[in-house]
Amino acid sequence: MTTQEQLYAGLDLDLSWSERDLPERERTKHVHRLHPYLGKYIPQLVEELFRRHVPPRGRVLDPFAGSGTTLVQALESGLDSTGVDIASFNCLLTSVKTREHNPFVLERDLRDALARFEHGDGAAAGASAYLRAWFAPAARADLLRFRSLVTDYESADVLRVILARAARSARLTTHFDLDFPRTPQKETYWCHKHKRECKPIDRADHFVRRYTLDTLARLKEFAHARKRRDAVVLHGDAREVELHGPFDAVVTSPPYPGLIDYHEQHRYAYELLGLDDLREREIGAAVRGTSKAALAAYCDGIVGVLTACRAALEPRGRVVIVVNDRRDLYPQILDGAGLALEQRYQRHVNRRTGRRAGEYFEDVLVARLD
Ligand SMILES: C[S@@+](CC[C@H](N)C(=O)[O-])C[C@H]1O[C@@H](n2cnc3c(N)ncnc32)[C@H](O)[C@@H]1O
Structure with a gap:
């Protein structure tokens, strides 16, 4: 040995x-x-x-x-x-x-998109079969509404990443299998991670809010850490x-x-x-x-x-x-x-x-x- x-x-x-x-x-x-x-x-x-x-x-x-x-x-x-x-x-x-974001535009776009989303703006249209299978109805509607607002902004790509992150968290998966979920989890289940009964996620609005603010903070922090070089x-x-x-x-x-x-790892984002x-x-x-x-x-x-x-x-x-x-x-x-x-x-x-x-x-x- x-x-x-x-x-x-x-x-x-x-x-x-x-x-x-x-x-x-x-x-x-x-x-x-x-x-x-x-x-x-x-x-x-x-x-x-x-x-x-x-x-x-x-x-x-x-x-x-x-x-x-x-x-x-x-x-x-x-x-x-x-x-x-x-x-x-x-x-x-x-x-x-890696891109250089204009800090004023970024802050304005993300806060405005979030405010409109929380006000109920946006259309929940265009759900594919995948989206219908992997998201509870309210979560799906939240994601689709946010998606419909994204293209209104110069910071559209940042909003797309926020949308994908919210979708990842809002999928109908167990808490212990976010990496490789195989089938949608629709019922309450025994959760190995939390050692109790857990319910599948049924909405996405809280994720949209949390990740919009977190993304803004992280991009600002990196703007101070980076040098002006090409990427x-x-x-x-x-x-x-x-x-x-x-x-x-x-x-x-x-x-x-x-x-x-x-590719499969981020299927929700492709969809x-x-x-x-x-x-x-x-x-x-x-x-x-x-x-x-x-x-x-x-x-x-x-x-x-x-x-x-x-x-x-x-x-x-x-x-x-x-x-x-x-x-x-x-x-x-x-x-x-x-x-x-x-x-x-x-x-x-x-x-x-x-x-x-x-x-x-x-x-x-x-x-x-x-
Ligand atoms: C181990 S990951 C790299 C992770 C990276 N070091 C990081 O920290 O995020 C390997 C990557 O290779 C990419 N890949 C696979 N086939 C490729 C190809 N033909 N051309 C370019 N990238 C490819 C995959 O999409 C995947 O993102």
């Missing part, structure tokens, strides 16, 4: 934080908590990786930008950045987090979009086979906002599961993305990949993309919440052009 000492000897302790060193509040500071997102990495890890591998005022690329952690931290660290994602909701979220968000397949290099480094956490379906669905190009989910064929498609996909990144990288640039590669796929992937592994840090991850709570180890692979 491995002793704790042996276990920790192989770890990079500067990249491993305990809950006490780095409480939830810090990990979800300002815009990092604008909307829940499964499978993001923590901002403090990204900050440290920038310090180690990106020159001051450099340019960084994240081909799997997700909820935008890399781009947000690049703005805080004074770096220019570009992020690509295949999931349009993720691009919307990242773009709302470009590209919606598309990272194997194909034009990346406009050269970049000093790639810093990313890729999808992993059979773990999270990034409510009518977003473009490109799931057939989503690596790790387009071919479902972990069969041999799915793993081969996954490896090909990541090789394709890293090959495109390689072509956009400065010759002395580094590719930094955060991944829990339990299937040992990455030696072959790096090789296929013409990259050579230079360093591997192992970090200890302490996951405190959600159905996937528990501890595990994660690798940070640092590669250079071969």
Whole structure:
């Protein structure tokens, strides 16, 4: 059996934080908590990786930008950045987090939209079959009314993110399964989280209010923390979009086979906002599961993305990949993309919440052009 000492000897302790060193509040500071997102990495890890591998005022690329952690931290660290994602909701979220909002317009728009919503304005029209199945009638009417007001404002995209967050909270799910709900929960149920009987949510107005005010506060806080650097968000397949290099480094956490379906995770947002669905190009989910064929498609996909990144990288640039590669796929992937592994840090991850709570180890692979 491995002793704790042996276990920790192989770890990079500067990249491993305990809950006490780095409480939830810090990990979800300002815009990092604008909307829940499964499978993001923590901002403090990204900050440290920038310090180690990106020159001051450099340019960084994240081909799997997700909820935008890399781009947000690049703005805080004074770096220019570009992020690509295949999931349009993720691009919307990242773009709302990173764009420069006029503080007066933002405050006026959000407060006005909320006041009108609370006054009963807006039309509750246009419910799809999904919306009829997953929301109680009053919750659905609240969301549809708020949706009908969104386009009246310059800050429409911010309001869209608020609407999506309210919808996520108002779905007919149990409290303990917000991440992967399978069927709508219409009856009272025994709640494993609260250890009592709970009722499914039947309205959304309180979420709209709470998240409008919270979003305003978080965007204002980030406006003080950020530097004036570029953050470009590209919606598309990272194997194909034009990346406009050269970049000093790639810093990313890729999808992993059979773990999270990034389109399905935010289904409510696609349904409510009518977003473009490109799931057939989503690596790790387009071919479902972990069969041999799915793993081969996954490896090909990541090789394709890293090959495109390689072509956009400065010759002395580094590719930094955060991944829990339990299937040992990455030696072959790096090789296929013409990259050579230079360093591997192992970090200890302490996951405190959600159905996937528990501890595990994660690798940070640092590669250079071969
Ligand atoms: C692990 S997540 C990234 C999370 C991110 N580091 C964060 O902190 O939010 C992987 C992302 O890769 C995206 N993705 C999957 N296939 C892609 C493709 N072909 N091109 C671009 N992005 C893709 C998924 O939509 C998902 O958002």
